[in-house]
Amino acid sequence: MARSSSGFVAGLTAAAVLTVGFLAHQAQATVPRSLSGRPGPTATPAASVSKAPRDKRRPTALPGGSGTGERVVYSLDDDRVWLVGPDGSVQNTFRVGPGNVDPAPGTYAVVSRSKAITGTDGVPVEHVVRFTSTDGVVIGFSAALDGSWPTSDPAIRTGGIRESRADGEAMWMFATIGQKVVVIR
Incomplete structure (x- = not known):
């Protein structure tokens, strides 16, 4: 039982890390280039x-x-x-x-x-x-x-x-x- 629950927790942790990474990427991508310090087409x-x-x-x-x-x-x-x-x-x-x-x-x-x-x-x-x-x-x-x-x-x-x-x-x-x-x- 301990072995299967630790695998479940590891799976949830991996999913959470991927979700946070994806959301961070989306948030960073929506910052206007002119306000983020990155050069760009604006x-x-x-x-x-x-x-x-x-x-x-x-x-x-x-x-x-x-x-x-x-x-x-x-x-x-x-x-x-x-x-x-x-x-x-x-x-x-x-x-x-x-x-x-x-x-x-x-x-x-x-x-x-x-x-x-x-x-x-x-x-x-x-x-x-x-x-x-x-x-x-x-x-x-x-x-x-x-x-x-x-x-x-x-x-x-x-x-x-x-x-x-x-x-x-x-x-x-x-x-x-x-x-x-x-x-x-």
């Missing part, structure tokens, strides 16, 4: 980092060379975002306040969203739309509940790109999981 850094052409007469006009189709365009140099519809028309544009860690110019996709969290700088934020990470710092758009912009404290590394609450809501409605995000100079 980010395509730009081959050239030259500044996209601007319309000097209309500074809020969508820069040329900022991609095609439906997308979010974020200009590092202008601290501005454009929400571009499928037909290429600008649906909205607004100023943003970047953190002190910038994404590289390139094409990304929205990988996760949170309705409300506390930002890296300790400020409660809403409408969080994340699209990449740089040196372990997650990069994404958000709106501070108190209307504040990111901290300028160099000791706090933050990739939060702050918007007004109204602009944050517009981004939330537009940028769902998988939405293209184009970062330009």
Whole structure:
């Protein structure tokens, strides 16, 4: 009897180990590459980092060379975002306040969203739309509940790109999981 029950226990243990291993693999496989630190297809850094052409007469006009189709365009140099519809028309544009860690110019996709969290700088934020990470710092758009912009404290590394609450809501409605995000100079 002891021999058959020990074989039964060994079988259950082996099945449990296999199940845990399988579940761990599945969990690891569902983490977005841009948040896991693994390179992957969610980010395509730009081959050239030259500044996209601007319309000097209309500074809020969508820069040329900022991609095609439906997308979010974020200009590092202008601290501005454009929400571009499928037909290429600008649906909205607004100023943003970047953190002190910038994404590289390139094409990304929205990988996760949170309705409300506390930002890296300790400020409660809403409408969080994340699209990449740089040196372990997650990069994404958000709106501070108190209307504040990111901290300028160099000791706090933050990739939060702050918007007004109204602009944050517009981004939330537009940028769902998988939405293209184009970062330009």
